[in-house]
Amino acid sequence: MSSSDSGATPVRSGLTERRNRRSVGLGFFASELAVLFRRRRTWAMLLALAAVPILIAVAVRISSSGSSGRGPAFIDSITQNGLFVGVAGLTIAIPLFLPLTVGVVSGDSIAGEANTATLRYLLVSPVGRIRLLVVKYLAAAVFCLAATLTLSIAGILIGIALFPVGPVTLLSGDTVSIGDSLVRSLLIALYATVSLLGLSAIGLFISTLTDAPVGAMAATVVLSIVAQVLDSLSQTEWLHPWLFSHYWLNFADLLRQPIEWSSFGQNALLQLGYVFVFGALAYGRFSSKDILS
């Protein structure tokens, strides 16, 4: 760019220029992330998630001197090693808190735009309906990552603050260094992120069905609960491997030496299937939908 004080170029001339090729949409993706992370609601959800491991750690610290032997295994182990607090927090948050926040973000994706009437303006910009769906989905995925990382990191920090920290004894009995165990904590956060990708796609699809964001959010969250209930019933055993929540808590394999990747792979494959199916449904619904909001 030339310096602005060169009076020779008329100020407005640049304004009439138009790109002759369409940009890929990174700018719009960045804008989508900015909108997402500029909302107070997003930060409130991330803070609430960060509070989960903090509450656990504080409660355990106050109440226990010496293990009770009851409660989930991870809760017991955090008194011995603070590095476990992050994993314990994730374990607690995966069934309800994480699906709740993911339901809010993905359920809001299209219906929220319809509700603020910004959808029609995005579409006549024109954003392109497919591009909008893809960007919305990617933003929801980024939120999943932000949510699980927030939880893990808050857990690790509060663990370091309240409990002794040292080399971690894995499920396989091996002991790994602090650095190695931090890497594994992040891997588990990544596992939880991948776990939520299917639900995000379902939320995106539901969001294309309505102009009422709250309805789409609620429906997405309810579905996540229904899936987990079905997963716990022996009568629906044939269905279990197909439920998107089936592998949600199977990240223990990442705590073995060497790391057992098969459940990670199975989970990723299943989630990918959900992304394709519900992505296609969302596209089918949204590409021809009358925007009358």
Next chain:
Amino acid sequence: MTTAVIASPSELAIKTDGLTKRFGRQTVVDDLALSVPRGSVFGFLGPNGSGKTTTIRMLLGLAQASAGDISVLGERMPQRLGGVLPRVGALIEGPGFYPFLSGSANLHRLDSADGFAPRGTRSERVAHALDRVGLSHAADKKVRAYSLGMKQRLGIANALLAPRDLIVLDEPTNGLDPQGTREVRSLIRSLADEGTTVFVSSHLLAEIEQMCTHAAVMRAGRLVAQGTLDELRSAGATRVSITTPDVEAATRVLLALGLDPGLPDATGPVAASVAGAASAGQPGTILSAALPEAVAPEDIVAKLVADGVRVRGFSVDHASLEDLFVALTGEGFDVVQ
């Protein structure tokens, strides 16, 4: 009633053929043939619920037509939507913004959605658009804190973010005070001076009459008139009114001259009012008739006087657009259904 606009397709900014939209069993837009010449300020007039917004949604590819063809800026819609819409700015059924973002941030966001809008000039274009609608002072205020009129202005600013060939404004003066309405009118005029075609819908005739070169009138989903304002005006007949106590003699004279007193009078048959309406408090009845082109008004007066009719008042009135629109849309501008 429809006056055809004669122009080749390439001279038309918008052209529709048999455009129809049904919601269930209700036909909301019915067999619409719009012709919007390039460079015109085109008023799209109709009562609330007559199908204006639905038509605009179809023009912009937001809703699918149940039947019919659309071309915008010479390209088929919605097939060529990606190429057409960057050249079109629009305000559709009120503005829509993120309440938690500032006015300027909202425009940045919408501009980033347009893949053809250059990023380098974005800030400058946003500032320029805000300036044009008089919102520079509120650029950094959250839209949540905007008044309805400010949101409406911001909506118009969004339509002006990039150089456009066509600007579609759906009821742009809704929620604006008289000052704002005047500003929008002058803004539309300046856009037209730059060569932009402006398609503006309204349920207010006065608004259209003051700023448009062309107009189309909708009634319950159907197009009932279309053309330049002059064409529309001439479609309404010139009328003569005679105030006289000699109603029968006057009627005879008028019939002999080929006029048809009574029929076109909206308020009823031959006698309209029996008070001293016209001349100096003297009683008389007002007779009204459409004036054929072949008859000169002075001949009517001469003939009336010759036949001994006491003429106490005489006037020639050109039908206002308002008369025409009330006639076209029947109930005037009340809500349909």
